[in-house]
Amino acid sequence: MVRPDKVEAVAEIAENFRGASASVVTEYRGLTMAQLTTLRRSLGDGATYRVAKNTLVKRAAEDAGVEGLDSMLVGPTAITFITGEPVDAAKALREFARTNQGLVIKGGFMEGRALSVDEVNRLADLESREVLLSKMAGAMKGTMAKAAGLFAAPASQVARLAQALADKRAEEGGAAPAAEAAPESDTDSAS
Incomplete structure (x- = not known):
């Protein structure tokens, strides 16, 4: 039986995918709530960081027409939905990952295609x-x-x-x- 809260969560994640110019999939294993709060602040107003269950993200991605993320959705997953400048958010994520070993960038999605970890890092290298x-x-x-x-x-x-x-x-x-x-x-x- 489908629970209404899960249906609502899938719809919200799908809407986030549709409204985002890019998204970055990360693993947050070992990060404290204080560290996650610091990460969310460092991303600024143009991005939201959301922890979600992989099965819900897979369904939401399918609903939103996002393909290529299935291999990234393993283990504890959080997604950064970027509505602002993708370069700024990618830089913030990479800088946070350098100082906090618990954050691991798995890849992302931008302009209709999945991004590898290297492509996300190259995006962060841009000015x-x-x-x-x-x-x-x-x-x-x-x-x-x-x-x-x-x-x-x-x-x-x-x-x-x-x-x-x-x-x-x-x-x-x-x-x-x-x-x-x-x-x-x-x-x-x-x-």
Whole structure:
């Protein structure tokens, strides 16, 4: 007989899977309630850490269309449902696992596919969205400055060429009256 509390738990976990941009499956064996509370706080507002029975998670994952987690759902399991930035949550989980040996990252799920432990760690190695956006903006600004320089170069070359031509004419113009005066004096002396 199906118990209503289990049906409700499966529905809630399935909804968490549907609303999450990513999820990370962990084992929490040996962690105290105080350590779990610290972990939940370190994840911030964009992620929730939920301890659940493997059979309920399997049913919820099936209901939500999440595949590939069955091999991860062995032993005491907790899932981090990430609604915010996956990179930040993956970093927080990895940092917590480094200082607390009881937390073991088993894998995850993102963008319609299961993630291995290595892929979760690579996700944690990425820089945050804000840092990547600022780097991209800096690169675009540099590119725009180069483009502005390239577009301004022909105009400045024309201006330098016009100035050089004006300087040359001024030199020739100053020398031309003297050259014209010299032949007249030659004709004066011939007469």
